[in-house]
Amino acid sequence: MLAPSWEEHANCLTNADEQDMLRVLMDISQREAVNLQQDAFIVIGRDTRPSSEKLSQSVIDGVTVLGGQFHDYGLLTTPQLHYMVCCRNTNGQYGKATIEGYYQKLSDAFMELSKQASCIGHEYKSLKVDCANGIGALKLREMEHYLSPGLSLQLFNDGTKGKLNYLCGADFVKSYQKPPMGMEMKSNERCCSLDGDADRIVYYYYDVEGCFHLIDGDKIATLISSFLKELLLEIGQSLNIGVVQTAYANGSSTRYLEEVMKVPVYCAKTGVKHLHHKAQEFDIGVYFEANGHGTVLFSKGAEAKIRQLAKELEDKEKKAAKMLENIIDLFNQAAGDAISDMLVIEAILALKGLTVQQWDALYTDLPNRQIKVKVADRQVISTTDAERRAVTPPGLQEAINDLVKKYKLSRAFVRPSGTEDVVRVYAEADSQESADSLAHEVGLAVFQLAGGIGEVPRPGF
Numbered sequence: 001m002l003a004p005s006w007e008e009h010a011n012c013l014t015n016a017d018e019q020d021m022l023r024v025l026m027d028i029s030q031r032e033a034v035n036l037q038q039d040a041f042i043v044i045g046r047d048t049r050p051s052s053e054k055l056s057q058s059v060i061d062g063v064t065v066l067g068g069q070f071h072d073y074g075l076l077t078t079p080q081l082h083y084m085v086c087c088r089n090t091n092g093q094y095g096k097a098t099i100e101g102y103y104q105k106l107s108d109a110f111m112e113l114s115k116q117a118s119c120i121g122h123e124y125k126s127l128k129v130d131c132a133n134g135i136g137a138l139k140l141r142e143m144e145h146y147l148s149p150g151l152s153l154q155l156f157n158d159g160t161k162g163k164l165n166y167l168c169g170a171d172f173v174k175s176y177q178k179p180p181m182g183m184e185m186k187s188n189e190r191c192c193s194l195d196g197d198a199d200r201i202v203y204y205y206y207d208v209e210g211c212f213h214l215i216d217g218d219k220i221a222t223l224i225s226s227f228l229k230e231l232l233l234e235i236g237q238s239l240n241i242g243v244v245q246t247a248y249a250n251g252s253s254t255r256y257l258e259e260v261m262k263v264p265v266y267c268a269k270t271g272v273k274h275l276h277h278k279a280q281e282f283d284i285g286v287y288f289e290a291n292g293h294g295t296v297l298f299s300k301g302a303e304a305k306i307r308q309l310a311k312e313l314e315d316k317e318k319k320a321a322k323m324l325e326n327i328i329d330l331f332n333q334a335a336g337d338a339i340s341d342m343l344v345i346e347a348i349l350a351l352k353g354l355t356v357q358q359w360d361a362l363y364t365d366l367p368n369r370q371i372k373v374k375v376a377d378r379q380v381i382s383t384t385d386a387e388r389r390a391v392t393p394p395g396l397q398e399a400i401n402d403l404v405k406k407y408k409l410s411r412a413f414v415r416p417s418g419t420e421d422v423v424r425v426y427a428e429a430d431s432q433e434s435a436d437s438l439a440h441e442v443g444l445a446v447f448q449l450a451g452g453i454g455e456v457p458r459p460g461f
Contacts, residue, residue: 002273005032040068043085045076047135047197048159073099077135077198079337086333094333099142107146109329110343114150116323117350127346128154128191130180132169133162136198136338143339151346156183170195170202170292170338178212179204190349190356194338195292201338202292203345205356213360217288218245218253220345223359224296225286226261227348228327232284234320235309239283239302246270247388247413248290248370251428256363267386270415272335293336296344298328323351366409368428369439375423376451378416387415399445407434412442423450436460 002010009028016024029036042063046052056072063070073084080102087097095105131137137158144153157168157180165172168180170193179185180193185206192203203215225243232239243257243265257263268274272293279285283302288294298306306328310321330347332340349359375381382391390397396414404410410429417424423446427439436459443457 040066041088042068042070043073043081043088044070045073045078045081045084047077048075048138049164075135075138077139077337077339079199079332079334079339080139082334082337083332099139103143103146106330106332106340106343107143109326110147110347111150113323113326113330113347114350116319117347117353125150125350126152126154126190127342128156128183128185128189129342130156130168130173130183130191130193131158131198132172132180132194132196133157133159133164133166134169134194134196134198136194136196139198140339147343151343156180165196169193170200173204174202174214174216174291177214179206188355188357192342194342198338199334199336200292201341201345203356203359205360207357213357215356215360217290217292217294218250218365219359219362220292220341221245221286221288221294222253222257222261222362223348224344225257225263226362227352228284228286228296228324229261229263231320231324235313235317235324237305237309239305241284241286242266242279242282244268244275244278244285244287246275246289247386247415248426250290250365250368251409251411252363252366260363267388269386271418276335288336292338292341295334295336295341296327296331298331303328366428366430367432367435368426369432369435370427371425371439371443371457372417372422373425373443373446373450373452373457374454375421375446376453378421378423380450381414381416381423381446383413383415388413390414393449396445396449399449400442403438403441403445407438410434410438412438414442414446 013024044056044059046056060070060072080099083095083102084097086094087101095101129140131140137155140153140155162182168182173180173193183191185191187206187208189205190203191205192201194201205213207213221243225241228241232241241263243263245254245265245267247267248270254265257265266278268278272289275287275289279287279297283299285297306321306324310318310325313321327344330340330344380393383389384391390400400412404412408430412427414423414425425439425443425446427435427442429435429438440457440459446452447457
C-alpha cells in the first residue's frame with residue numbers, strides 16, 4: 001500500500017550496494033523533503049511463521065542503528081498492525097494503541113450493532129471459522145470472550161497442528177471451491193475462512209443435497225453496500241456511495257448492484273491499492289476483490305455527518321444513524337481486516353434475519369473460468385479500461401470480441417501476470433460449458449497472437 005513514488009524509492013533502496021545505502025537514503029530524504037530533525041518512530045508486528053522473529057529483530061536492529069525509536073507489539077495480524085499505526089498517528093483519537101484497545105473497539109461496535117436485531121436465534125450466533133493455521137487463530141482466540149454472548153466461534157486449523165495455508169484458508173477455498181481440511185460441516189451451517197495473515201475472508205456452506213456453495217468477495221460487497229444504502233435512505237441522506245470492483249468481479253454481481261440495488265459500480269485495475277485509491281473518491285467507498293480482500297472507507301466528511309446525526313435524530317432515524325456509526329467503528333483503517341469484515345457480516349445477517357442460503361440467493365453467479373497461457377514475454381500484452389480491453393498485440397482484442405459474440409451473457413478479458421511470463425484469461429457465460437469453451441478459444445488466440453510457448457491450450461484445462 002505504498003504510494004507509487006515510494007515504491008520507486010523502495011526499489012532503489014533494495015537494489016543499492018551496502019556502501020551506497022546512506023547516499024540513497026539521503027537522496028530519498030531530499031526528494032521527499034523529509035525533516036531529518038524529527039524523531040522516527042517505528043511500529044513493529046510479526047506473525048507466527050518461524051522466520052518472523054528473526055526478520056522482526058533485523059528491523060529493530062536497523063531502526064536502532066539509525067537512531068530511531070520503536071515499539072514492538074510482537075504477534076499481530078497485518079490489519080492489527082495498521083490499527084496500531086493509525087491510533088498512534090491520530091494521538092489516540094482513533095482508538096487505544098494496544099491489542100486490548102483493538103478488541104474493545106471492535107467488540108463494542110459489534111455488540112451495539114447486533115443488539116438492534118429484533119430477535120437473534122441460535123443460528124445467527126454460531127459461526128465456524130477456518131483460521132488457515134495462521135496468526136488469525138491466536139488473535140480470534142484472545143478476542144472470543146469480548147464477543148460473548150453475541151457470537152459463538154468454533155475455530156478450526158488454529159495452528160496447533162498443520163501447516164500455514166496448507167489445504168485450508170481463504171485462498172484454498174476460493175481456488176478449489178471446496179471446504180478446508182479439518183473442518184466438519186453440516187448442511188446449511190454458516191462457515192468462513194480467513195487467510196494466513198487475516199486480511200481476507202470468504203464464506204461458504206453445504207446445502208441439504210451436499211452441494212458446496214462459496215460466498216466470495218463479490219457477495220460480501222453486495223451484502224454490505226446494500227445494507228448501507230438502506231440505512232442512508234432511512235436517515236434521508238444522499239451521501240455518495242460507490243462499489244469498486246475489478247474486471248474479475250462476476251457480471252451477475254455488477255448487474256444486481258446497478259439494476260436492483262441502484263448502487264453505482266466502478267471498475268479499477270486488479271490489486272488492492274488500485275481499488276483503495278478509487279474508493280477514496282466517494283463519501284462511502286466499498287471494495288472487495290473476489291478473493292475476499294476488502295473493506296469500506298468513510299470519508300472524514302461522511303463520518304462527521306453520520307456521527308452528528310446519531311446525536312440529533314430521533315426514533316427510527318436515530319437507530320439507523322447509530323447503526324452507521326457502529327459500522328464506521330467496526331471497519332479498521334486497514335486495506336482489509338478479515339476480523340472486522342466478519343463482525344460486520346455477522347451483524348448484518350442478524351439484523352436482516354438472513355440465513356446464509358438467503359444471502360447466497362441474492363443473485364446467481366454466472367459460470368466462469370480462469371486459465372493461464374505461457375508466453376515468451378508478457379509485456380507484449382498491454383491493456384486499458386481497467387484491464388478489460390487489450391491494446392496490444394494488434395488484432396487480439398478484435399479476436400476476443402468475435403469469440404464473445406458466439407456465447408450468451410458472455411464476456412472475456414486477458415491481462416499479463418504481474419510476476420511471471422503468463423497471460424491470465426478470464427471468461428464467463430450462461431453455462432459452465434460455454435465459459436470453459438470461451439476461455440479455451442481466447443487462450444488459443446493469446447497463444448497465437450502474443451507469442452505463446454510450450455503446450456498449446458487444450459479444452460478441459
